[in-house]
Amino acid sequence: MNRITRVPFRLLSSKAERFVPKSGIYPKGYVVGGIHCGVKKDGKSLDLAILHNTHGKNASAAAVFTKNKFKAAPVQVSQQIIKETKGSGINSIVVNSGNANAVTGTQGMKDAKDMTLVTDSILGNKPSSTLVMSTGVIGNNLPIDKILSGIPKLALSHLGNTHQDWINCATAICTTDTFPKLVSKQFTIDNDTYTLAGLCKGAGMICPNMATLLGFFVTDAPVSPSALQSILKHSVDRSFNSITVDGDMSTNDTIVAIANGAAGGELIDLDASSGERFSAIQKEITEFAQQLAQLVVRDGEGATKFITIRVKDSLSYDDAKSIASSVANSSLFKTAMYGKDANWGRILCAIGYAQVSSGDSVIPSRTSVKFVPVDGSEDLNLLVNGEPEKVDEERASKILESEDLVVEIDLGTGGGQSADFWTCDLSHEYVTINGDYRS
Amino acid sequence: MNRITRVPFRLLSSKAERFVPKSGIYPKGYVVGGIHCGVKKDGKSLDLAILHNTHGKNASAAAVFTKNKFKAAPVQVSQQIIKETKGSGINSIVVNSGNANAVTGTQGMKDAKDMTLVTDSILGNKPSSTLVMSTGVIGNNLPIDKILSGIPKLALSHLGNTHQDWINCATAICTTDTFPKLVSKQFTIDNDTYTLAGLCKGAGMICPNMATLLGFFVTDAPVSPSALQSILKHSVDRSFNSITVDGDMSTNDTIVAIANGAAGGELIDLDASSGERFSAIQKEITEFAQQLAQLVVRDGEGATKFITIRVKDSLSYDDAKSIASSVANSSLFKTAMYGKDANWGRILCAIGYAQVSSGDSVIPSRTSVKFVPVDGSEDLNLLVNGEPEKVDEERASKILESEDLVVEIDLGTGGGQSADFWTCDLSHEYVTINGDYRS
Numbered sequence: 106m107n108r109i110t111r112v113p114f115r116l117l118s119s120k121a122e123r124f125v126p127k128s129g130i131y132p133k134g135y136v137v138g139g140i141h142c143g144v145k146k147d148g149k150s151l152d153l154a155i156l157h158n159t160h161g162k163n164a165s166a167a168a169v170f171t172k173n174k175f176k177a178a179p180v181q182v183s184q185q186i187i188k189e190t191k192g193s194g195i196n197s198i199v200v201n202s203g204n205a206n207a208v209t210g211t212q213g214m215k216d217a218k219d220m221t222l223v224t225d226s227i228l229g230n231k232p233s234s235t236l237v238m239s240t241g242v243i244g245n246n247l248p249i250d251k252i253l254s255g256i257p258k259l260a261l262s263h264l265g266n267t268h269q270d271w272i273n274c275a276t277a278i279c280t281t282d283t284f285p286k287l288v289s290k291q292f293t294i295d296n297d298t299y300t301l302a303g304l305c306k307g308a309g310m311i312c313p314n315m316a317t318l319l320g321f322f323v324t325d326a327p328v329s330p331s332a333l334q335s336i337l338k339h340s341v342d343r344s345f346n347s348i349t350v351d352g353d354m355s356t357n358d359t360i361v362a363i364a365n366g367a368a369g370g371e372l373i374d375l376d377a378s379s380g381e382r383f384s385a386i387q388k389e390i391t392e393f394a395q396q397l398a399q400l401v402v403r404d405g406e407g408a409t410k411f412i413t414i415r416v417k418d419s420l421s422y423d424d425a426k427s428i429a430s431s432v433a434n435s436s437l438f439k440t441a442m443y444g445k446d447a448n449w450g451r452i453l454c455a456i457g458y459a460q461v462s463s464g465d466s467v468i469p470s471r472t473s474v475k476f477v478p479v480d481g482s483e484d485l486n487l488l489v490n491g492e493p494e495k496v497d498e499e500r501a502s503k504i505l506e507s508e509d510l511v512v513e514i515d516l517g518t519g520g521g522q523s524a525d526f527w528t529c530d531l532s533h534e535y536v537t538i539n540g541d542y543r544s
Numbered sequence: 545m546n547r548i549t550r551v552p553f554r555l556l557s558s559k560a561e562r563f564v565p566k567s568g569i570y571p572k573g574y575v576v577g578g579i580h581c582g583v584k585k586d587g588k589s590l591d592l593a594i595l596h597n598t599h600g601k602n603a604s605a606a607a608v609f610t611k612n613k614f615k616a617a618p619v620q621v622s623q624q625i626i627k628e629t630k631g632s633g634i635n636s637i638v639v640n641s642g643n644a645n646a647v648t649g650t651q652g653m654k655d656a657k658d659m660t661l662v663t664d665s666i667l668g669n670k671p672s673s674t675l676v677m678s679t680g681v682i683g684n685n686l687p688i689d690k691i692l693s694g695i696p697k698l699a700l701s702h703l704g705n706t707h708q709d710w711i712n713c714a715t716a717i718c719t720t721d722t723f724p725k726l727v728s729k730q731f732t733i734d735n736d737t738y739t740l741a742g743l744c745k746g747a748g749m750i751c752p753n754m755a756t757l758l759g760f761f762v763t764d765a766p767v768s769p770s771a772l773q774s775i776l777k778h779s780v781d782r783s784f785n786s787i788t789v790d791g792d793m794s795t796n797d798t799i800v801a802i803a804n805g806a807a808g809g810e811l812i813d814l815d816a817s818s819g820e821r822f823s824a825i826q827k828e829i830t831e832f833a834q835q836l837a838q839l840v841v842r843d844g845e846g847a848t849k850f851i852t853i854r855v856k857d858s859l860s861y862d863d864a865k866s867i868a869s870s871v872a873n874s875s876l877f878k879t880a881m882y883g884k885d886a887n888w889g890r891i892l893c894a895i896g897y898a899q900v901s902s903g904d905s906v907i908p909s910r911t912s913v914k915f916v917p918v919d920g921s922e923d924l925n926l927l928v929n930g931e932p933e934k935v936d937e938e939r940a941s942k943i944l945e946s947e948d949l950v951v952e953i954d955l956g957t958g959g960g961q962s963a964d965f966w967t968c969d970l971s972h973e974y975v976t977i978n979g980d981y982r983s
Binding site: 172173174175176205207208209210242243244245436437440441442443444446448449450451453454456457458467469488491492493530531532533535536537539540 | 611612613614615644646647648649681682683684875876879880881882883885887888889890892893895896897898906908927930931932969970971972974975976978979
């Protein structure tokens with residue numbers, strides 16, 4: 106067995122109103138779309154998405170995949186295609202939601218391959234030009250006939266480049282998400298104006314420090330495959346690999362970046378001549394990926410809070426990230442945030458059991474912790490150089506009434522490195538979504 | 545701030561009726577007891593416990609402590625005493641509950657030392673003969689005057705060796721526990737009859753693979769300090785370090801073993817001549833520690849289920865334990881168990897992201913997973929050699945109605961190693977206990 110264990114997609118949540126853009130500006134040379142093909146049982150929710158590059162046939166692509174040993178069939182197929190093509194000439198992505206095609210044996214591998222073959226064929230691609238993703242329940246074979254007949258329908262009649270087409274595409278990859286996650290922006294490098302658009306899905310089975318969840322972002326900037334892979338790794342480490350909802354790493358996590366060069370300008374590569382342009386676009390893409398990744402935390406299953414864990418003055422970036430991740434994943438910290446309880450002992454406890462590189466990485470007598478309110482009011486110190494502060498409880502409660510909170514941990518090591526990590530609280534609703542769905 | 549974030553101790557839960565012994569047989573040469581001294585705010589719950597060896601003044605002791613960097617003051621003081629004495633001549637343990645004396649700065653260190661000094665003095669011990677433990681809220685200084693005046697009262701008038709004295713002692717170390725955790729048993733080695741008694745506390749902030757929680761067990765067998773340390777490590781690895789409630793490692797975790805030799809017989813040491821007796825008592829103590837540790841999972845905050853994760857045919861014990869721990873700590877698996885949902889994809893997912901030693905440790909196509917019902921009925925296969933089974937959903941639901949469940953994971957590596965890990969489900973009640981206590 107294995108049923109759909111997720112609540113249905115609700116476009117009209119209040120979060121949707123706040124976080125789904127009403128318009129966007131999209132990169133040149135892409136068409137996208139989404140339809141209902143029959144994977145989702147309600148008979149109407151969008152469950153099949155395609156993104157296609159129309160600017161020549163030679164876009165660059167880079168991808169990172171889950172490190173889970175039980176890699177879903179579409180992950181294995183997409184990995185193979187990236188390996189074969191070295192990221193050159195990837196022109197399409199096909200995604201179904203409602204079924205993850207994971208732990209589905211030999212039939213699952215055939216189904217994933219067939220999805221790429223049909224997409225390549227109908228879009229006139231060379232072979233091995235399409236990446237495939239699936240998301241949803243683990244352990245059931247895909248209703249592959251519905252998908253394979255949905256692909257031509259979608260590819261021939263429902264792809265475009267309007268805001269609504271992008272919303273449809275972002276909606277069609279959702280599962281327990283309560284809103285589609287879509288971000289776009291424009292930036293300029295050396296007088297060349299480029300556009301980035303990104304979409305992702307995810308609300309549960311979200312775990313940090315691994316190869317992320319499901320998403321892709323595309324740009325009309327000209328970037329070589331190797332430069333794009335390097336930029337993708339850097340940006341994903343600081344975005345999708347720096348978020349958590351429940352600490353569970355999925356079997357299907359995939360993030361793809363595509364650059365088709367449709368906006369023109371000089372090619373950005375890994376060589377020294379690209380230096381400044383490389384840094385500039387890496388910075389843009391990293392900030393963009395953070396914006397996108399934060400939407401996943403905003404939509405975390407059952408989440409009522411959005412919390413930034415900021416670790417400062419660490420000996421290394423890895424230590425800072427490990428400590429931030431430890432706090433961000435603590436069930437006790439997350440339930441305290443849900444209960445609006447300034448129980449900072451739980452923060453200290455999670456700092457203390459983080460995996461760090463050396464005995465000097467965390468020195469209790471140098472560690473300070475404070476709440477940084479997002480309304481710009483004064484910080485609230487909780488611990489200063491290892492000694493507990495007398496905390497004004499009324500003020501602490503007031504700070505915790507806010508949906509957003511920054512917890513700042515200063516390690517005082519003199520190392521100067523820092524990392525941010527984003528998490529949500531652990532609520533009754535999380536347990537309901539993941540345990541009680543049948544009642 | 546930092547308030548008591550725990551629900552009050554309730555002796556009369558139905559679990560208490562099933563898991564608190566009505567009588568016991570206790571080792572020779574120990575007196576124990578517990579009183580209310582004023583740490584717990586309700587003015588009556590027991591919150592101060594002492595265990596004291598009356599058989600000579602030279603018991604052997606061994607201890608394991610939390611690996612958390614923010615070690616509580618009593619942990620630091622007890623570690624120092626074990627180091628100084630090499631575990632020889634430890635005759636008393638003093639414990640308060642209701643306040644962890646953790647992250648309490650220099651005052652906290654002085655308070656913990658004072659607790660040992662007063663206990664040594666009132667019980668006529670040599671200096672450095674007492675270990676100290678504290679458990680409860682982090683970040684507040686102890687009401688030390690109440691504790692220091694409670695110690696003589698307890699030591700002089702409330703220590704004994706009846707079943708009720710042991711119950712009082714086990715009760716006085718509890719925090720969110722809903723029942724006191726006490727186990728005793730007798731066994732024979734080479735015609736020498738020995739007795740073991742153990743008590744522990746813990747329901748939240750319980751994390752595997754670290755140096756455990758709060759507890760001690762004592763025996764009247766004659767065991768040298770070094771042999772006892774070796775036995776303690778072996779047994780704790782397979783008991784207290786193989787359980788989880790919420791994956792949070794406390795700042796105060798401590799387990800102490802004491803052996804006073806009051807029952808006579810030849811000294812059990814690490815040398816070859818003790819060989820068989822050493823193995824025999826190690827086996828007895830390990831089984832005993834597992835029994836005690838399982839009570840913590842039974843009493844896990846909000847727990848409605850007791851789940852054994854059994855990993856078989858692994859390349860190594862460490863791999864097996866890491867995989868079992870990964871499943872046992874998955875929030876998605878734990879909420880599915882709460883919801884009685886046989887969502888085995890979540891088990892596979894957690895196996896796949898476990899930290900293992902090599903690429904051959906988990907081979908999807910050799911992995912099998914099944915539910916083993918505790919009523920002795922037929923096993924229910926979920927995955928066989930990487931291929932999903934057609935699962936009889938009705939039967940799966942029936943199996944999941946039971947409070948107890950065994951999930952058996954066969955890695956099929958040919959390595960033959962195995963490990964058991966014990967966990968509970970993640971329920972609404974867990975979130976309520978840890979988040980909502982103020983409403």
